[in-house]
Amino acid sequence: MTTLRIATRKSPLALWQSEHVADALRAAHPGLAVELVPMSTRGDEVLDRSLAAIGGKGLFLKELELAMQRGEADCAVHSLKDVPMELEPGFALPAILQRADYADAFVSNRFDDIAALPPGAVVGTSSLRRQAQLRALRPDLQLRDLRGNVNTRLARLDAGDYDAIVLACAGLQRLGFDARIRSRLQAPDWLPAPAQGAIAIECRDDDAATIALCVALDHADTRRCVEAERAMNRALHGSCHVPVAGFATLAGGRLRLHGLVGSADDGRAVRAQGEGESADALGREVAGELLASGAAELLAL
């Protein structure tokens, strides 16, 4: 292979993550040339309708997958939390990088944390998962939609459209906005999206040369944790249409997984947790427990 071409979305966060992967690949394989192929996706272009309405998170991947199929790129870099639970046939994730900060961030110019918000304060987030957890903690808050890339969301907060917003710490830190994090919303009280904070590389599953280069960046412990989170989400038919949160950690070789299914409408939420060795079995077990204790009703399954 002469040059490894990475397909990427054009948002500042996507470009940062793809540059980060390019640097790591160059470091792992001295002499390898790596270049970015920036592309626009439907998920980036259509900002006036909800993701659910235009077809879900897969829209962020589709154009990049087509570029790989056409031979215009060898791999693509994604935030793993935006990757659907079922990959398109013919594709694989040869590397999942070490997870950065998993937590959500409370961001505000006036208030330190959720508890400090005055009654009826306006909080911006389009994530059903974040809406559900906010509702469960503070039924009085007014939740308003907020889409767009990280920079756009911060600009709308600063314009005074919201009293506070919730974003991923990882995205803020990658873009140099650490100082905007007023508090970290931490597990197990507040749970992130499954696989939040983890970057994945996708390529064609028959592209042995690309797979061989990418596996050098795979982080086995992160892969185990996010597989448990994604197995739970898959068993709940999770997508961006439903408020599902999950976070797994490893201690002494054993996985511990916390899961939550909520309602973005009325603040009901169901929680479950478990421990185990197999990511897949644990994910399905915690999902089963959530469904048995009321999640089925919340998800209208």
Ligand SMILES: NCc1[nH]cc(CCC(=O)O)c1CC(=O)O
């Ligand atoms: N939904 C967009 C998205 N996808 C990944 C991240 C953050 C980076 C990560 O989770 O690795 C973000 C921004 C956010 O949720 O604030």
